[in-house]
Amino acid sequence: MAEAALRESEDHYRHTVEFSPLVSWTADPEGKILDASSRWETLTGMPVAEGLDGWPAAIHPDDLPTVHEAWNGSVQTGKLFDIEYRLRRKDGNCLWVRSRAAPRRDTNDAIIRWYGTIEDIHTRKLADLALRQSEAFARSVVESSTECIKVLDLEGRLLFMNSAALRRHDLRDFALVAGRYWASLLPGTMVAEVEHAIAAAKDGQSVQFTGHSHVGDVPKWWDVIVSPISDDEGAVTRILAISRDITEKRSAQEQITRLVYQDALTDLANRRLMRQELGLALTRTVLGEQIALHYIDLDHFKAVNDTLGHLVGDALLQQAADRLRRCVRRSDVVARLGGDEFAILQTGVHAPEDAATLAAHVIAAFAAPFELADRQVTTGISIGIALAPRHASTADDLVRDADIALYRAKAEGRGTFRFFEPTMAEAIQRKEELRAGLGTALERDEFALFFQPVVSLRSGRVTGFEALARLQHPAQGLVSPAEFIPVAEESGIIGRLGRWALHAACNEAVRWPEAARVAVNLSPVQFRDPQLLGSVTEALAASGLPPERLELEITESVLMHDSEANLTVLRALRELGVRIAIDDFGTGFSSLGYLLRFAVDRIKIDRSFIAELPGSVQSKAIVRAVASIGRGLGISITAEGVETAEQLAMIRRQGCAEAQGYVFSRPVPGTEVASLLGRQFQILPGVEADPGRRSKAPRPRTHL
Template identity: 40%
Template sequence: MGKPRPHGLGSDAGSASATAVGRHGAPAKPRPASTPTSLRRAQDRITQAAAELALAEQNRRFDAALSNMPHGLCMFDDETRLILCNAAYRRLYALPERLTRPGTQLQDILNHRIATGSAPVDWVEYRDIPIESALRGGDLISRHVQLADGRTIQITHNPIAGGGYVASHEDVTEILAAAADRHLARHDPLTGLPNRVLLHERLNRALARSRPTNRLSVLCIDLDHFKEVNDTLGHPVGDDLLRAVAGRLSACVRENDTVARLGGDEFVILLPDGQGRRQAETLARRLIETVGTVFEIQGHRIRIGASIGVAVSPDDGDHAEPLLANADLALYRAKAEGRGTARFFEPGMDALAEARRKLEQDLRDTVQAERFELHYQPEVDTRTGAIVGFEALLRWKRPGHGMVAAADFIALAEETGLIARVDDWVIARACADAASWPEPVRVAVNLSPTAFRSPALVEAVARALADSGLVPARLELEIGEAALRGDEERALAILHQLRALGVRIALDDFGTGYASLGCLRLFTFNKVKIDPSFIAGLSQPGPCAAIVKAVADLGAALGFVTTAEGVETADQLAQLREQGCDTAQGYLLGRAGPADEVPTQFAGRRRPG
């Protein structure tokens, strides 16, 4: 028996004749040989499994992203059936689970929103979103949609190729409210213009960027006669007028300029990169012309004006506060010189402004202490020469300055809101003084448009009559034509209430307004006072004599007294008598004097009666 051969691979170990041995010594079954096809199949299965795992992970991440999105997301097919929506979309419209299932019709969701109060306010606008997107060639569009519950939803609509769309829904109510608050903090709510805050921000930025060659300008603008519009036509007309003025001012400036409204009828224009005085002067002239053009507001033709003060940096200030203050001082000068003009700041203008501030303070003190005086000018019968009444004329003996005429402070009283208290005092004092005069001599009080529009006027007149004991028929209230413009219904109601007290009503300065005859149609006046400009023209060639004669004839026909104002010559008085004018007043017939001089006015004249 030979030696056993060692286990292992001999020289023929890899030959085809070698026999494999199984676990029990039996020959092993041969493995089937791998083929290219089977290898490819195995590789395909591995690739598919990996793709499925990747898709599952992608879907997991997509579901997580959808669930955690702060905005609502929905997808609908081309038949408006729901494909998917996220949790935010469900919460946004409080949708029950059944309405979030794939296949749910959009109309079913909308019906639920109608029932729960979260439907769009404007259905046409809502349904136009996909239509507008289609018209734009399938572009993504975004719109704010108001809901019935007060919320605002921003819907971003993105069409899908082949039909359907994806849309995001974001509640932007608080975002818009915060933006509106920020806007309102820096803008005037009436005109939409920048307000004082934003003006200062832009002015400070412009000053910080300024260079020696850049002469920044500030124009302060104040509207002339605006208060009269407010008083006679009412605040709604005044507000519309301010909006119209804002539009005209904005149309006069460049895109990088600023037009701001500080309040009331005060505007400011900032030219951040101007060329100094020349450019500002050119703009100021254009602004005055633009504002002076007639406005058509609520059926009224309104003419106002503008006064402008200009300051130029760095000469007039290199910081916001002094620059604006100096432009305001220049505005004071423009208004003091007759309005409708522009003035540049000059050293020394602060003295004028200080004088006006002192005047205002003294006026306030006088109103508080009732230190005014009334002077009385006689009104006489043109035929007999008898005194038939006196017109009360307001005077102010200003401490340290002497007597001040009403024309020099009435405008300031109106601007500062003191006029109502002044008018009340005048009515009460005039009634008290007239009560001591011989009957039937009357006293006439001229009412400002502000006084006439005051809801307390009728009560003030009734109180003055009661306190003084004056017979109502001896009080004559004069109103100008301007007081009747605007709210005619309200004006007539006031006139009839005054008439019911028994007082007489006179139309003052007849002939100076655009609708004098229209005033006579509205109300039956006791007296019409012909403006002094027509009386002055009696001695000159022209139509004045014919106009006076026509008014006198009209008075005779309609039953009102005609009074000529401003009679200064005997020739004028003779013509008035000839033309049928009933009464007259003026320097020829007697100057105004204090109440204690009234008794001497009767000396040498006949009293009526």
């Protein structure tokens, strides 16, 4: 019975050892391996007998010295043996294992046997290594970031700051501020925002705000994002704060704002800013405040500009702006609207006499001669005044009335001012007369298309033409598109007129002897017409004009409204093969983001910028910047309104690809297009210009 029990016990032990995932082994007191379980062969692919004598050869050479030192140390001291190392399998692969052993002692505490195990820890070791590498990679990313990254506890105390954050606070060691309240390191102006953000992050919300501080004596602007850090169960355990230096971006935005809202020549407000200020002032008139809008025009400015040159003319405009500034209060707004046209928005008007007093003061200020180019130049001014709410309650009506009053002041001898009166509404009557005739003007063939060439600044060849509408009114004569297009839009016939222009342009272009493109303007009203795509398709099919020869010009304002709907229309037009151009670029909105969203083939720089060349540094910078944007985005750049050889040379140096204007040709009837296609214009050094000098008045344009 005893023997059977012993065998049973030995079998139980043997099965326990054999079925264990661990390799069991024993050694004598001197450290010689005596035996090992069969699991050794499974683990290493090496027979047990071979492993007993040759186990050092199974250890990775880089790990063998360490294992030897540890095992010899345990054998000599009797201390527990516990080490991780790599075993080399029979197939040449390596395996991470953990080997542990403990001594068995006799009654005299002498070691009589060592019992050990070898455990396969390869998977865990690789996971640990990957985790350490991942943590190291994450830390390297955080440390190399230029953004200031902080980790806070839920009370807003600092737990971590990366290198950028330490530099931002001029700290050498995070230990100097570890545990401090983050807001205590920031200026007082940011504390309330920071405390609000921390409270929101504790509730699981992210907050973004802009903060201002100083690094030394340098003012800095920061974009700050504060977000919660949650555990696997969604509980907020930490707070992440990231600060980005946006000083340069903000400075650039401020510079762009100045370009957008300030006149580059005089540093006065421009037309856009004046309209905004006028809109705000009109909202106050409902509370009883009165305002006066003074429209101002320099008398005989064109004669000065033509006889003494544009540099002298620019100097006169700058000095005129200085005199206007000295005439007004801080609450008033002075603007240059373009050319020699200025405006003053006078606020806090109690009676018409207040406006008359200011107008008389301004006229008197211009009585003294101007010192220009070593000579004295005398020029007076004429002023038209409209009052709100007495004369009008909307910006458009007030501008119209002030402009009508200015026309009357100039007609009555200049050097004076006039208030708007209802009897001055001749312009309105003319507009109504025009409105009445537009409905049947198409049927009476009173509209015609003229074509102005677009010339390559590289080859001097005509690459295309812009179609420009003209109206020959039976009573008013030749009417400018600037006058009849708004009336057509208001009266609802712009759709018919636009379809006529589109068809007429395609029919004319398909007969041209060369494959030049034709550009047709689309007004915002036309672009929103659901029949636009059908009209374009029909015009191309009816004429047989290849789609790539048709270019549709739209203004910036079209792209800034209902952008998703506009994107759909543009995509449909592009699918037809039609080209898209942005007309009057620079006169619309300040954002350039739409150039990335919308498919655009061409940008046409507005003539108002070209008119300031070559003397205006600001206009030159704008032209250069737009040309650079075009190159970067792969968009062709065309300069409009080029009227002099000097302007042509300037825009060519600034990187424009094409130009259009009177320097090459006035708009011509379709019968003269063929002769222009056959010409090669001399770009430099001498420009073959069309007869006619540059004039102050803007050239007629159409938005058809």
